[in-house]
Amino acid sequence: MKDFNIIIQLAWRNIWRNKRRTVLTLTTIIIGCAMILFNNALFHGGTEKMIDDAVTINAGHLQIHQKGFFENQTMENAFIPDSGLISTLNELKDKQMIKDFSMRVQTDALISFNDTTSGAVVQSIDVEKEKQLTTLHSKILPGGRELNSSDRKNIIMGDTLAKNLGTGVNSIITLLTQGFDGSICAEKLTIVGLFKSGNPSYDQRLILMPHAQAVETFAMGDFIHSIIISINRSSDLNQIMSKLKNVTDASSIEILGWRELIPDIVQFVVIDVSVGYIFAAILFLVVALTVLNTIQMSVFERTREFGVMLSIGTSPKNVFSIILFESVFITVIGIAAGLILGSVICTYFKYNPIDYSRFASEFALYGVYTTAYPAKLTALNVVITAVVIYASSILFSIIPARRASKLNPVDAVRHL
Secondary structure (H helix, E strand, O other): OOOHHHHHHHHHHHHOOHHHHHHHHHHHHHHHHHHHHHHHHHHHHHHHHHHHHHHHHOOOOOEEOOOOOOOOOOOOOOOOOOHHHHHHHHHHHHOOOEEEEEEOOEEEEEEEEOOEEEEEEEEEEHHHHHHHOOOOHHHHHOOOOOOOOOOOOEEEEHHHHHHOOOOOOOOEEEEEEEEOOOOOOEEEEEEEEEEOOOOHHHHHHHEEEEEEHHHHHHHHHHOEEEEEEOOOOHHHHHHHHHHHHOOOOOEEEEEHHHHHHHHHHHHHHHHHHHHHHHHHHHHHHHHHHHHHHHHHHHHHHHHHHHHHHOOOOOOOOHHHHHHHHHHHHHHHHHHHHHHHHHHHHHHHHEEEEEEOOHHHHHHHHHHOOOOEOOOOOHHHHHHHHHHOOOHHHHHHHHHHHHHHHHOOHHHHHHHO
């Protein structure tokens, strides 16, 4: 115990013998630790925001369809949800595993205004529920309004589609399509609002209609095309899917998560995460090499001192321990200060996200609609950052510490 106390005291005093070098090393560790923490928090927060924006705009986290509907979205691919499925969904809602769910009808149609005709996708929405599930209704352009529960033959459509038709708010369009029973459906509908989602496919083709009106217009009866589900925690996705699969017939019903529904965003998430890991690895290496350089220079400058210590009976093990504890002190102080600095930076950018709205049009071309990237700091991020910096710094310090412990006392004393 006495030897241990002496080793601790010597190590603490040694790191302050060259204050300039120690301060520079601490500065590097502090900044490196803070940058790693912020980097991971920014990529984590940005990725979650990107996923959340992609799924909440219209798709939802989960969708349930008739088998094959996602690949072949025709009127005939409809199903009647059984009571067991609805009961399970309500149970998951009561447990707060899902926010809510909504039923939809969807079909391709021809729409006309004056002499202009265009193809469109008509999608029904439960007006009140969709407000809890998606955000498309909130992207109505000035001069229009969103649908409400009293609307019947009113619709909202993408602004690009409206421009292509030469129509606008309060205009009446004609819709023509085939009903579920094989009949020809024709309807005159009033545009009450135009939305601009930022997603070109929605803005160019999508029309939203009240669900009750869609069921009547397309003669759906009790049939629907999909159930859209929004969940509270992304970590519950697999568990929810498993519960739903247990109460459905896998041969006739398909349950798809956001990864299958929006495959394009998955590629961006993978790229985003990969870049984050690479950048973090570089920063970890820089911090570890800085500690290695500091300890290596300290050992080189004190070669003669270590030779004297070894000559008067200090064991190589104690010399090794002194140098290792010097590294421990520098690293622990640097990590503690770095975590504090990094947490402050992350907190600031959590409430003041990095804004890329000026690049919104460029992002939309690649299927990304997120323009504000917040930092999200997690306990796991803090622990991993601290542990990896500490472990790598100590590991790199073993090299110069081992070199010092194996010095030949005679040669070391003669070292200039």
